[in-house]
Amino acid sequence: MENQSKAMNNLEGINRVLVRKNNGYKEDFSSEKLLKSLILVEVPIREAQNILNKIEDIIFDGIKTKEIKKLLYEYLADFDEELANKYLATTALKVRTSRDKIEPFDLGKIANTLVVETGASQETAFEIATDVWKELKKLNVEYLTAPMIREIVNTKLVEHGLEDLRSKYTRLGIPVYNITSLIENGSRDNANMIHNPESVHKYVADEALKQYALLHMLPGHLADAHMSGDIHIHDLEFFAGRPLNCMQHDIRTFIKYGLKVDGTGDHTSVAGPPNHIETLMNHTGEIMLAAQQNMSGGQGMSLWNVLIAPFARGLSYGDIKQAVQMLVYNLNMAYAARGSQVPFTSMSLEFGVPKFLEDVTAYGPKGQVAGVYGDFENETRLLQRAFTETLLEGDADGKPHLFPNTIYTLRNETLKGDYEEDLLRVHELSAKYGSSYFANLLPKYRGKMANYMGCRTCLQDNWTGDWDEDCLRTGNLAYITMNLPRIGYQSKDESEVFEILDSYIDMAVEALLIRRQQGLNCLNNYNLLPFLNQEVEDDIYYRINNSTLSFGFVGINEMLLALFGKGIDDKDANKFGIKVIEHFNKRANELKDETGYRWSVLQTPAESTAYRFASLDKEKFGDKAILQGSDSANYYTNSSHVPVNSDVSLVEKIKIEEQYHPITAGGHIFHAFMGESYSDPQSLMSLTNKIAKKSDIGFWAYSSALSFCIKCKTLMKGLNNKCPTCGEVDDVEWYDRITGYVQQVGRAKSSSGGWNPGKRQELLDRRRFKNE
Template identity: 80%
Template sequence: MGLKINEGVKVENVYNVENDIRKAKITVKKNNGVCEAFSYEKLLKSLVMVEAPYFESEKIVSTVVENLYDGITTKEIKKIVYECLEEVDSEAANKYLAKTTLKVRSSRDKIEPFDMAKIASTLVEETGASQETAFEIASEVWKELKKLNVEYLTAPMIREIVNTKLVEYGLEDLRSRYTRLGIPVYNITSLIENGNRDNANMMHNPESIHKYVADEALKQYALLHLLPSHLADAHMSGDIHIHDLEFFAGRPLNCLQHDIRAFIKYGLKVDGTGDHTSVAAPPSHMETLMNHTGEIMLAAQQNMSGGQAMSLWNVFVAPFARGRTYEEVKQSIQMLVYNLNMAYAARGSQVPFTSMQLEFGVPNFLKDVTAYGPKGQVVGTYADFEDETRMIQRAFTEILLEGDSEGKPHLFPNTIYTLREETLNGDYDDDMLLVHELSAKYGSSYFVNMLPDYRGQMANYMGCRTCLQDTWTGDWEQDCLRTGNLAYVTLNMPRIGYQSNDEDDVFEYLDNYMDLAVETLMIRRKQGLNCLNNFDILPFLDQEVDGETYYRIQNSTLSFGFCGLNEMLLALFDEGIENPDANKFGIKCLEYINARAKALQEETGLRWSVLQTPAESTAYRFATLDKEQFGDKAILQGDNGANYYTNSSHVPVNSDIAFADKIKIEGQYHKLTPGGHIFHAFMGESYSDPEALMSLTNKIARKSDIGFWAYSSAFSFCLNCKTLMKGLSNKCPSCGESADVEWYDRITGYVQQVGHAKSANGGWNAGKRQELIDRRRFEQ
């Protein structure tokens, strides 16, 4: 199987000219720093699109070819084209200037061609101006913009020029409606009235409105002030996606894996200093420790942009259960679970994004480790608390299985169960079966597989899938606790496929995109160090524990994420990830990215990694941008404008591939994504039998390289009569209601409300809602 050559506009002699240029290896440097081969065909097509005279277009392109040199910039090429075109057709020159040279960094985090009609339409929509007035103002603005010697405009800049023209025309009433308060008045009104669907974990309320307004200002601050223009361009054009731009400046650290022992030994200062809040001594009772656990995660969430997690939690808490009855232990844990699900106080009135990784028993590597109990006292080793460890895990699982007072699932914490060789020997079968009852009922439990060869003693997960493993230094505490994923940048893999003609092109683009990611991540790490050490705005993370800062930034991961590997392979080979030959090339690409991460580790001494991007919004954003840029060449999932790319290196959700084959394909990528991964087992209604799921777990753990997975089963809940139903039901079978039926399913990592059966709007963006509909469920 070979790479296919992309077909395009047929022009006499184009093939020969392209061949000569390719042999000469003439590359063009784009504004975002990415270099690509000069394309005679692409340049000619851009002139055809603005209706330039055909004969003159060929002469203009020939003039450009005469002036080519390796490394010429797109700005230089566009200047030649515009000047040549201006001499023969000023109207076409204006169109070329607007479409290709004057680019707008829009408020939608993308780069768009300038379009005078958009100014007119926003004036009509936002101010109620007449069509005639709107187009007159837009024409005046266009005349002003042509005079500016700038290549990039911003939406705020254009808006200010529009406002100036409105004042000049005596239209003050329209100007007051069109003005900008950090973000346009119209956008704030829309937020208040309609909310936002970028984050499925947020509800529409005053705090989320405040968050989105602040987010917009901080995103622009990051793009205009913290990042050089070529990185901002790369993000907005969709070559890469820089995650959490709204947190780049003040909360640049992503996920955090806590060590509860630090607070057992030394007590709790939720502000990190004790200067502004009450200070708690080391806890004496289990109930106090449960309260502290919730407060730790809530306090740290104020300093972090991503998820909070605790691993080995039930082992470390076990000494506090000594001498307590099962009911007392369960009651204490129930208090924690409800607190984590009811603390609407994080990042725009969300509950803290929390995960809890539990052990079925005390792992062998912990048996001889010193155990700390009430008042921070040494109470032996953790081997002494095997029974209590098991009791806490069982109580936690039972509480989740019971749901809340109405029978709905507790959506947090994401509860993760660690599978070890000793877990699967039969001694823990009763506890395992209970966990699989939870999977069958709500689909909310996750499993970590410690059996594959690429594992060490410890692997812990945070949020949707980000992961730490003890393969960095070999020290499980340093590698896995009090650190996390600092940040990741996602590469647009399908776009590489659309632009590449051979294998060398693919790896050149990968190099270019990874260069952009590395530069971005190093800037973000510098900002993280400043926030920790110089700006004093992350006091919880900066507090001292055992002579060092609580958050070990030196051990945090800087990660390459990626999206749409399947669509990249389709663009290159006409075959996706399910095809063995195409899949081999996908593996080769991931090995190449891992090699870069390894080289960076040796070069910088920092912890570089590769992960499967959760891509809750990125898969939709990349697909939308590529549809605009590449048209029919773009290979998209979904339809009716609700397009998306397949997540990371997953098999498409609507594939009719056998379950075992899906495991085999995706398992190959888990060892190549040490920074985080997940396998989604979208299960149908026949998999509601816990014993069947438990049998499947044994097979996945023992016979595959899958490192992390969840059984995701869609279900519905009737708010009217509190009936839980399997599948996405349009009507409650008990009371006949449809308007009050909620849908639930796993989004990219965690179970969340999709919306109501009547509207299915929920908090999911259009691409994610379409993906939900497309998901094929596995049956027995």
């Protein structure tokens, strides 16, 4: 202590020198601080004094703090390199950590994180940490950051041939440039999302979770297959935490037992069984919102107007309609789903009580037995009428209500009975907005139930044969899409097509099984999906064992063109397309026997996948790639559809596409893009009768392009660049069906908006059918 005091006294006479700190401020040079920092790392007093003398000889007014520390390190290294390193680590190198703190550098922390995060041995961990330290010493930076250190660690892991450890240790994130672009411009990956702070937050989180799935959850060969475009693994951002896709709810569960939106009632208010129709309408919306937090896809309710009909008993039509209006507006105004979206909802309505439900116990107010559903035919019909009229009226500005997707179920009795007035009203809705869907239960391949959950994913009573078990409280767990055109480019003959196809299916199976296991983990082990995991009648609400694992596909038309020079509209070529989908079904049936799980085949709702595959194949195959669209915006024909710009007639299109609906039980849709002459509801209703009775089309919609003037609130048919009422050009919004739902395209005069370039080009390519 005496020597230290003497050294301090000898420094008091130094001329005043100002040192510039890291934050830009200046302070007096302090020999005392430097001496303390050297003594702290156990530098002998005599040597510390010698080093300070050298510093005093060369410092100058305005010298930076980091320059002084660098000089100290160099002088100390000449004396003792080990002490110099200790000084550098504890004094000069500061780390901005992920815990929002600034801490001294600690080599041991690198080694410890390697052991904990990757399972590396202590020996390997300290070897890597030492190499990292050697690199860090060379840097002339004011602060290290945790990401910077982690990047150097990963580099050293690669240099040491430890790629498996690197994949576990890597940091997930998104570049600053990308975040800036999201804030300034938004994204067009999802047409159901607007540009706002919540959507920016979602995209940033999504990117990290996608990387997590590709790096941590999926084997390298599956990640490579997805990235290269052989297959598309959907919803990677939800693979880890929300691995379950679409769901079909059973409203009776909440009628009987009430509602816990968090699944437990521990964190929110608990509602008992509803006693009034208004309460039930509110619960219906809350169910959809709550489940959306637990799932990645759409929420559907089948038989809705039948199952809630007891609540309409004794009410006037005006009261019933007011309650339905409340539900429709709530579903369209609840910007509370992920990324500030409205929940993706679908509602299946019946024109009357189906025969198989007539003697089934009905539950009404307070969850009490109210008779059987056959007792509520009139209420069922009034609820359907109220729903349809509410949709027909549009919102206060005259725009269509975009959700829920409203699906009208057609049965033999529907088209033969006294439902003509109801049917005509639904077709008025189709003629005005093109928003209604039709589920056809007449074909021979149908059973009692076929319910659709969003774009097209479907459940039918073909698993156990029980309509309740097969179709309610379950859904599509996940689907993976195969790039069929690429198979066409790579195959020399038909046998090679199936060889490559089998390799794609094998990868899809592996990925789907990983996702199913993650679903089980999230439900049972991680307590991550409490709404789906809530107890219902000695079981959990979501019946995962009844959910489907599905094979999807894009571009049968382009695959056929690559193989035969003729597309799906050629009868002979199309036979091979059917053969390909039958091969999918054969594998699905084999997998059912092997695994006991419910496998299916669906037409992928390829909102972005058709664009992504086409873009990747254009790069990979050049002129060999057969693409739809323009040079700047390419896409593949969706699933087994006829190209949107084909000159085949509507009847021919139906005949081609109906062949695929019986063999895509996991989901399908027929798009009829209608022109002005089909604005007549009677014409549409006549067409519906023909499709339902004379074809195997299982699900379809009449899609009409619309334009809406934001300035004067004028709704127009077709894609118009100018409002005929007020002459507005800049604020004319386009609407059309994107894959399975009507949505804003964006401004007529702008290339930006909700649709990606490929999908926007497909819109422009669509041929509209006239009355034929």
